[in-house]
Amino acid sequence: MNEESHHERLTYLRHMRVFEARVPPGESTADHLHDHDVTSVAVVDVTTRSLQAGKDWTAPRMRTAGSAETTVYTGAPATHRIENSGTAPLRLFIVENLRDGGWTSPAPLVAPGTALRQDARSFAIYDVRLSAATPRTNHAHENPSFVFLMSGAVQVQGGGGESEFRLEQTGRWFPSSGPDQPHTLTLVGTGDAHVVCVEAR
Secondary structure (H helix, E strand, C coil), X not given: CCCCCCEEEEEEECCEXXXXXXXXXXXXXXXXXXXXXXXXXXXXXXXXXXXXXXXXCCCCEEECCCCEEEECCCCCCEEEEEEECCCCCEXXXXXXXXXXXXXXXXXXXXXXXXXXXEECCCEEEEEEEECCCCCEEEEXXXXXXXXXXXXXXXXXXXCCXXXXXXXXXXXXXXEECCCCCCEEEEECCCCCEEEEEEEEC
């Protein structure tokens, strides 16, 4: 992915790398190799199909904004390309876990407005939903994590007294390196907010 023109590397934090993929309608990425497990998060509704080396194109499929999927590649590397089969620009966040094994299994986060969506060998994926009934939440991950804003707006405060900052636009993000960086999310405005949090185990 480092060398594929539609992928931009956003951060490299401990054993986690994060990329953003953007593909215009009707275009496809070049062939690129995945050799470690990845989780992808759709920022907008997208329709894609893929072509794996030595196989035929898959049928087009729709993914809704905020959906997250984990694919196992560690120990089973694959080369493929992705085509944007829809009419809107494709935008995905791709989180890569660079561990070759020895994935950790911490207890799931327990925090207001926070629900475990997926529990895989190399990733835990959480939905955080803030509303008038639950306007604030705080948690700390045992592993590096990446937080994506799907809707609404939130104020972010780190646990070490870091400066507050605001996420107000869909697709904005921030990383957290682990237990030394708990973070508090506070709802901004009168509407609800949805955040997807991906932890690389």
